[in-house]
Amino acid sequence: MAPVIDASGLTHEYPDGTTAIRDVTLSIGANERVAVVGANGSGKSTLQLALGGLVDPSAGTVRYFDQTADAERVRDRLGVLLQDPDDYLFNTTVREDLEYGPAQLGMSRRVADERIARLAADLGLTDLLDRPPFRLSGGEKQRAAVASVLAFDPDVLLLDEPFGAVDARYRERIRKLVISHEGTVVVFTPSLDLAAELAERVIVVGQQGSIVADALAREILTDGELLRSNGLRPPATVRLFEGTLDDEEIPLTVAAARQYLVDERQ
Numbered sequence: 001m002a003p004v005i006d007a008s009g010l011t012h013e014y015p016d017g018t019t020a021i022r023d024v025t026l027s028i029g030a031n032e033r034v035a036v037v038g039a040n041g042s043g044k045s046t047l048q049l050a051l052g053g054l055v056d057p058s059a060g061t062v063r064y065f066d067q068t069a070d071a072e073r074v075r076d077r078l079g080v081l082l083q084d085p086d087d088y089l090f091n092t093t094v095r096e097d098l099e100y101g102p103a104q105l106g107m108s109r110r111v112a113d114e115r116i117a118r119l120a121a122d123l124g125l126t127d128l129l130d131r132p133p134f135r136l137s138g139g140e141k142q143r144a145a146v147a148s149v150l151a152f153d154p155d156v157l158l159l160d161e162p163f164g165a166v167d168a169r170y171r172e173r174i175r176k177l178v179i180s181h182e183g184t185v186v187v188f189t190p191s192l193d194l195a196a197e198l199a200e201r202v203i204v205v206g207q208q209g210s211i212v213a214d215a216l217a218r219e220i221l222t223d224g225e226l227l228r229s230n231g232l233r234p235p236a237t238v239r240l241f242e243g244t245l246d247d248e249e250i251p252l253t254v255a256a257a258r259q260y261l262v263d264e265r266q
């Protein structure tokens with residue numbers, strides 16, 4: 001089966017001469033859940049823009065689905081959530097922002113209305129739908145931006161920092177929506193805790209913008225040396241248990257750690 005995203009030799013240099021990503025080659029299969037992790041400034045957002053077809057890389061190619069290299073042709077199948085929620089919210093009301101993607105896609109009004117009502121309820125936006133987006137708090141804006149990307153049910157989600165300023169309750173809601181998304185998910189984040197929650201495969205971008213590791217989540221998340229040498233910190237549970245448990249046994253999330261402790265006490 002063709003990969004949903006197939007990038008080869010991607011390099012991107014900004015006009016001021018900064019090389020943000022270097023010779024990145026990666027392939028993402030249908031329904032994979034992947035985290036791209038890296039320190040601040042390592043090039044994650046630039047890689048997201050290049051994979052999402054929103055910047056034209058200085059070198060290399062990205063191919064999608066049926067091997068087209070034309071991101072515009074697959075635009076309505078890619079849900080790209082940029083780091084800044086203000087980039088999505090440009091209509092007069094939150095409702096219009098949420099309706100925009102489904103309308104572009106030609107989704108029936110009934111299906112779109114149902115999806116939007118469900119997402120709004122899940123993300124605590126129901127009472128905010130008639131507000132202008134600029135009158136929302138930071139966390140509310142982030143929730144609205146996530147809802148606007150999920151509203152049109154894209155085949156591939158490319159999510160830069162999906163939790164942003166979101167509080168614990170809505171993090172959990174977003175986590176559930178992302179995990180249950182039927183399709184491919186790629187999350188770009190410096191947080192290995194988030195990677196542990198969401199991904200089965202982790203790609204590490206080094207501080208020079210090239211890929212330094214790409215493997216199953218457990219292998220990367222328990223490799224403290226690899227992570228620390230790339231300006232990253234292992235998930236909290238790994239920091240807690242490393243040195244006391246074997247790598248294969250270390251719980252990667254708080255939920256898994258709690259279960260481990262319960263099992264231990266029995």
Ligand SMILES: Nc1ncnc2c1ncn2[C@@H]1O[C@H](COP(=O)(O)OP(=O)(O)OP(=O)(O)O)[C@@H](O)[C@H]1O
Nearest residue numbers: 014016018020039040041042043044045046047190
């Ligand atoms: N528009 C731009 N012009 C010039 N340099 C840029 C531009 N945007 C980003 N950069 C530089 O490119 C490099 C990669 O930036 P990028 O935003 O892709 O990193 P990141 O991994 O997403 O960082 P963060 O975790 O801080 O969001 C950095 O050195 C950054 O300063």
